[in-house]
């Protein structure tokens with residue numbers, strides 16, 4: 063079956079961990095006829111949590127595409143993880159979907175991850191609905207949960223469904239728009255069926271209808287006028303008004319229910335089918351046009367095809383799956399497209415949609431749809447696929463930079479290459495995970511959002527490839543420099559058997575401004591040293607600079623000038639000058655007040671006001687210098703500071719525990735700064751210990 067753009071709905075299901083997202087989705091798919099039987103998290107057989115790691119830990123780790131068809135409407139649901147370590151997966155779902163369904167636990171109200179995700183949705187002006195979940199459990203309260211939404215988000219949730227009783231006594235829900243009751247099925251494996259609303263709920267229904275009319279009036283000025291004049295709206299006006307108000311993110315429709323007991327799924331599906339934003343309402347996308355200038359596009363079926371790769375999954379059986387959101391035109395098999403990033407031509411093979419791990423072939427993917435391109439080897443997440451003559455490219459996903467760094471190596475040295483290969487593969491699937499080789503510290507360093515994400519990636523490698531990885535806190539790339547002008551002369555002289563080696567150089571060294579690196583000046587007067595030996599002399603300086611002066615770290619920001627020298631007609635060679643030059647540099651810099659430099663980072667911390675004091679005093683204890691504080695709105699403060707990298711090696715973990723996971727940070731290299739005293743001594747000691755260990759290993 064193929065669908066027109068306005069017959070498609072894309073819904074991202076998001077919220078704090080354990081609010082019941084995966085369970086609710088399972089029952090939505092069941093109620094919507096996409097699966098014959100809903101499974102539980104405990105059984106490990108849900109559609110959405112199909113990964114071995116997800117089954118083992120009973121949590122969602124990746125976003126999962128699923129769908130169901132209600133009448134002639136296709137609803138794509140993307141289930142997302144609740145842990146902040148996997149926020150990248152949530153962001154791709156937000157990007158691809160026109161609205162989000164945010165789950166709030168009826169027992170605890172709004173929790174921290176939900177606050178962060180809500181903020182992200184605010185920044186996108188994304189329409190959202192809330193589902194107050196786990197209504198069947200003790201202490202559940204629909205009213206209290208909505209009150210919390212109001213208080214924490216300054217949003218106005220309007221109940222589209224209301225509960226008939228709460229907690230274990232819950233008998234079902236009422237669909238306020240359509241005036242129907244859905245009595246709790248005898249078990250979660252039974253479908254909901256509509257029935258008459260019991261008389262005792264008539265007042266509650268009346269009140270909810272008034273609230274809905276008020277919200278619907280937000281849909282347009284016209285409706286608002288009408289509502290203010292007549293005090294009510296017709297059924298049709300309520301429907302169209304709510305649809306418009308939701309598409310403009312002016313109201314937040316609210317639902318009550320329980321995924322596990324299959325309460326509230328029928329009315330929710332009905333609402334999504336009739337009223338959730340279609341891809342045509344998708345706000346304009348920022349793109350770069352053919353010439354590289356900023357432009358924008360909207361979802362449009364009439365243009366040639368273009369789609370954005372939102373996710374890459376490398377599947378054991380199906381190979382490379384590129385999940386795409388189609389923005390214009392229609393993708394069909396055999397269509398010739400290009401990967402706009404590198405101009406690589408691809409002929410599309412079969413196209414698919416997914417029901418969790420099961421992929422299902424589709425005849426086409428129309429504008430607005432989300433689906434899968436298979437076997438396109440050149441495609442990576444964030445790529446633009448286009449059939450246009452002058453293709454534009456989509457802006458990449460705005461993902462947080464992974465800030466939790468860990469140095470890694472294979473426990474068995476022989477498996478190092480294989481481990482690296484698997485790490486790079488993981489990084490392709492998850493853009494909030496990165497792998498880098500640091501040539502200064504000679505370490506492979508992986509970066510992620512937190513310990514959970516990194517551990518899960520390493521567990522997966524261990525389970526699949528039987529490779530055990532060892533992790534450590536990464537080394538800091540210290541450097542060295544000199545702080546005053548000095549000089550030295552050095553003669554390299556050796557008499558071995560036949561002809562000997564001879565070279566003499568006189569050097570001046572002086573400090574350069576930070577970041578200059580290296581300079582060399584030939585101040586030779588006359589022909590005391592032949593031109594041909596200058597490259598050898600420069601090589602000697604480079605070698606000496608690499609080997610360091612005080613602790614073996616690379617020397618930077620030094621200017622070396624050769625002022626005099628001497629050569630021998632037979633015994634001089636490039637090698638002899640290199641050795642002389644190395645010696646002269648070392649001697650000269652030793653007397654030029656050498657010092658260690660450490661990397662200083664620009665650190666931005668985003669923290670709630672109540673944790674501000676703790677974060678600030680912690681930054682001072684990390685030798686941080688605070689340069690500013692800016693209120694960001696919503697009670698969040700941005701603290702700008704500069705902190706030595708050596709003090710930030712476990713900051714992701716420490717900040718999380720200091721603020722119960724509410725704060726986040728960004729960090730970027732700023733500059734190198736000198737260190738002295740005890741701190742420098744410790745670095746020198748550690749470097750010596752490290753080099754001894756390394757020498758022993760070889």
Ligand SMILES: Nc1nc2c(ncn2[C@@H]2O[C@H](COP(=O)(O)OP(=O)(O)O)[C@@H](O)[C@H]2O)c(=O)[nH]1
Nearest residue numbers: 079080081082083084085103144196320321322
């Ligand atoms: N009683 C009850 N338990 C639920 C409900 N929804 C989810 N659960 C349980 O809560 C746990 C977490 O559910 P899950 O769907 O994985 O939540 P997610 O992390 O938001 O995806 C599982 O043990 C579910 O069985 C519900 O509506 N009622």
Ligand SMILES: [Mg+2]
Nearest residue numbers: 083084121122
């Ligand atoms: Mg889940």
